[in-house]
Amino acid sequence: MGNESCFDVVIVGAGFSGLYLVHRLREAGFTARVVDEGSDVGGTWYWNCYPGARVDTKVPAYQFTGTETWADWTWKERFPDRNHIMEYFHHVGKVWDVYPNIQFDSRVTEASWDDVSCHWSISVLNKTSSTSTTLRAQYLVLCTGFASKPYIPPYPDMDKFRGECHHTARWPQSGGVDWKGKRVGIIGTGASGVQATQAMYKEAAQLTVFQRTPNLALPMSNPTMDGEANSALRRDMPDLVKTIRTSHAGFVYNMVPEVTTAVSNDDRLKTYEQLFNSGGLEFWLGNYSDMLLSEEANKLAYDFYHERTAPRIKDPKMAELLLPKTPPHPFGTKRVSLEQDYFEVFNQPHVQLVSLSEENNSIARFVPEGIQTTDGKVYELDLIVLATGFDSVSGGITSIDIKGTGGGGSNIAKKWSGGVYTHLGISAHGFPNMFFTYGPQAPTAFATGPATAELQGDWITTCLRHMRVHGYNKIETNEDAEREWREHVLDVGEQGLFPQAKSWYFGDNIPGKPREALNYMAGMPEYRKRLWNCASEGYSGYTLS
Structure with missing residues (x-):
């Protein structure tokens, strides 16, 4: 492939998955090009530069495990903010020298498979010049992540609002949004809504938070990390890496193996206290093994959490x-956020909470002055923050017009319109030589990005090296294999309490999106075993030709 527009592999996305994959492929002797719509590395962290954006996974679980990536790196905090995590991405980019392999400010708009030449043709739109070019590759890998397609509800008359309005995932990169002394409205109380609320309330003249579902957030507890702490981290990394690779979700801890009711009240409360005080997600993902399976166990955990947290809010109403x-859903069945002073925010006289529900009150429309709810009340605002989430897990893939082998070129969005079908959460029938990472029917939202x-x-x-060694030029998932994997993913997803909550997990x-388990919930060890079993069996579930 002498032409510079031809590569062995084209990778879409320069986040954790894209950077790691281009690094590994280049080591293996493949030519690879990464295409990213952003102007820098970082993936979702490039785009999410809204006020208060911060990682909610403790280091070192939120970093690569290769010695070269951490031996000369120093963390400033246990939970890095957005700017520091971007500095980490820059560090990794330089250590691995991947910048020459990345094409920035470029969006992949279309990809088509040619069954004769066994190659992908990938259309790329350059955002700066507004020109389109075509890349050719034997393999296409989509590293678009689970949170790359922002979702903005179709509120009526949004264009009539006279102030500024930004989605958290499309915040102006210059940081030129001034909320000081202004009336700010935040729609949404997910992770970005919680973080933006904490960051903006002190300097806003008035803050109005529109909440549909309460966020049962846990305390972050974010100490700084000095030289001694970083030295200890480097010393312990070899052992921590072993834990990361064997834990349920890629963390440096696992769930307590006992079931909640099998221990005494004193022991249970002691464990709760320890998990709660440690800060981070431990009280959620390091709790007793049945906390997300048993309603009784879940209620005991929530009652403890509620007793410890509710007194921070002065007004009983x-x-x-x-x-x-009584929780709106079983605790932990929607994505738990981390907070620092979120609940105290609502003790302030200039902060108000607007409780929304589809039954009683909701956002009716945008008006020139701000937002009007269905009860007729108008909230006057200067700035609206849309913390309204994403078309998660599958949306980043289906937003690209990807045509496979079906009659006239079947589209991936059409294939998945009635439900997602993949084999091992990494490939799909009808789309040969195409893989995706951190996407549907893989552990994804139930595992850390770097570990995945x-x-x-x-x-x-390893698969592409196998193809090269044996002279194959085409690999495709079998229909039976993806049907079996889908059934397995859905079966695992129906176990426990998760189906009781309405969430982006489903x-x-x-x-209009089909309700289904979008993630593989059986854990990283089981997923790892199934992936490598497939490889050891000569890539069972695939046809190699």
Whole structure:
């Protein structure tokens, strides 16, 4: 492939998965080009530069495990903010020298498979010049992640609002949004909504938070990390890497093996206290093994959490809106956020909470002055923050017009319109020589990004080396294999308490999206075993030709 527009592999996305994969492929002797719509590395962290944006996974679980990536790196905090995580991405980019392989400010708009030449033709739009070019590659890998397609509900008359309005995932990169002394409205109380609320309330003249579902957020506890802490981290990394690779979600801890009711009340409360005080997601993902399976166990955990958290909210009525005594869904079945002073925000006189529900009150329309709810009240605003989430897990892939082998070129969005079908959450029938990472029917939202990137990246690289060694030029998932994997993913997803909550884990936030388990919930060890079993069996479930 002498032409510079021809590569062995084209990778879409320069986040954790894209950077790791181009690094591994280049080591294996493949030519690769990464295409990213952003102007820098970082993936979702490039785009999410809204006020307060911060990682909610403790280091070192939120970093690569290769010694060269951490031996000379120093963390400033246990939970890095957006700017520091971007500095980490720059560090990795330089250590691996991947910048020459990346094409920035470029969006992949279309990809078509040619069954005669066994190559992908990939249309790329350059955002700066508004010109389109075509890349050719034997393999296409989509590293678009689970949160790359922002979702903005179709509120009526949005164009009539006279102030500024930005989605958190498309915040102006210059940081030129001034909220000081202004009336700010934040729609949404997911992770970005919680973080933006904490960051903006002190300097806003008035802050109005529009809440549909309470966020049962846990305390972050974010100490700085000095030289001694970083030295200790480097010393312990070899052992921590072993834990990361064997834990349920790629963390440096696992769930407590006992079931909640099998221990005494004193021991249970002691464990709760330890997990809660550690800060981070431990009280959620390091709790007793049945906390997300048993309603009784879940209620005991929530009652402890509520007792510890509700007193931080002074007004009893406000406390019931933010932290109801009876949870709106089983605790932990929607994505748990981390907070620093979120609940205290609502003790401030210039902060108000607007409780929304489809039954009683909702956002009716945007008006020139701000937002009008269905009860007729108008909230006057200067700036509206849309913390309204994403078309998660599958949306980044289906937003690209990808045509496979079906009659006239079947489209991936059409294939998945009635439900997602993949084999091992990494490939789909009808789309030969195409893989995707951190996407549907893989652990994804139930695992850390770096751990998933390394596992799937190693598997894809090994697969392509196998193809090259044996002289194959085409690999495609079988229909039976993807049907069996879908059934397995859905079966696992129906176990426990998760189906009781309406969440983006099941696509519930996107109107018309089929309700299904979008993630593989059996854990990283089981997923790792199944991936490598497939490889050891000569790539069972695939046809190689």
